[in-house]
Amino acid sequence: MGRRPGGLSTRKEIVDAARGIFASSGYRGATVRAIADAAGVDPALIHHYFGSKEKLFAATLEFPVHAPDRLLAVLSGPREGLGERLTRAYLELWEDPATHGQMVIAVRASLSSDEAMARVRPTIVDMLSRAPASDVPGPDAQTRFALAMAHLVGVAAVRHISKVPPLRDLGFEELIARTAPAVQLHLTEGCEPGERRRTS
Amino acid sequence: MGRRPGGLSTRKEIVDAARGIFASSGYRGATVRAIADAAGVDPALIHHYFGSKEKLFAATLEFPVHAPDRLLAVLSGPREGLGERLTRAYLELWEDPATHGQMVIAVRASLSSDEAMARVRPTIVDMLSRAPASDVPGPDAQTRFALAMAHLVGVAAVRHISKVPPLRDLGFEELIARTAPAVQLHLTEGCEPGERRRTS
DNA sequence: GTCTATAAATAGATAGAC
DNA sequence: GTCTATCTATTTATAGAC
Secondary structure: OOOOOOOOOHHHHHHHHHHHHHHHHHHHHOOHHHHHHHHOOOHHHHHHHHOOHHHHHHHHHOOOOOHHHHHHHOOOOOOOOHHHHHHHHHHHHHHOHHHHHHHHHHHHHHOOOHHHHHHHHHHHHHHHHHHHHHOOOOOOHHHHHHHHHHHHHHHHHHHHHHOOHHHHHOOHHHHHHHHHHHHHHHHHHOOOOOOOOOOO | OOOOOOOOOHHHHHHHHHHHHHHHHHHHHOOHHHHHHHHOOOHHHHHHHHOOHHHHHHHHHOOOOOHHHHHHHOOOOOOOOHHHHHHHHHHHHHHOHHHHHHHHHHHHHHOOOHHHHHHHHHHHHHHHHHHHHHOOOOOOHHHHHHHHHHHHHHHHHHHHHHOOHHHHHOOHHHHHHHHHHHHHHHHHHOOOOOOOOOOO
């Protein structure tokens, strides 16, 4: 039963299939066999091309995802639309079919265990430290930016991973319209002394 | 090497150890052997007491966590402090040592795969549908409440699972002070027609 | 109640034929 | 370049001795 004799781009098909399986099952839940089945190839081929499950996983995250750069770029510009620009740029990464899979895989994998998070944390810390130095206004810029990003990650995770009804089905522009004001609040209004809520 | 001859409450020790391992490694990453080691007992004892890894996992989530009830209760009362009450009630579940483990385990497990999420989703949908019927003001109450919760989940996940510096080290009261205003914004100010941002 | 020994299943990886 | 067959390690689970 000779399958796929002259593989024009078997490698790419494996990566695509792997993205689907990793995205829905997580790193540990995904098996090489399941990925091979989805790609329509033999499990041995995966090791032939990638060497190991972990290297295949890495290949799965590579291509686009210059997520940090795309987000940092959007911080420049007028303070007025800052919240909307960041909200749109980030949520587009999840909406765009070209990057959706990677976002799901990255968040799911990094949240799956302390060990996995330890490998990803440096990248996140680096981005958080580069961002506010330049463009996020006011003191505690780093904390504000982190809060804004935490908010966005939460919204994206509930919409695209938890897939819970109200947020899952919201139109993209309405989602932006409802989320951006709170992000803007974090980025620009933070908590000036006196505006701070009572602490107990 | 007879270990722990008269187990006063071996069962409880196993559950406590399991919480630690499940919280740091996730469901699939945790092995019965690792849990047994952490509890200082033989792996066979775990099956003796719980029957299977999955039932041990369920036992791990049981006790406190009436999270939904605690959150819904807090929605009653003056609209003014609504954001802060909800923020405080939810983030306290993560801060309190008695419930911290379960929150980590529940979020980590439910986000780890589509299959796991499918088992948890009904509970979440139920809570989301019960909440706004009564106390969250305005139209689209359900959507607003969902956005507020997504925000809070994001903040909690970054602080307690990702453990990224700025949010990880923030004092609890300052975290509340910085988060509550955005939550309040979602719950009470939403987006009235005319206040909505341009859609492109 | 607790442990030893082992079964049974699953998964990642490799050798080699075609 | 692709597949068959198999190895080895790991893991959940069970049977039964002490």
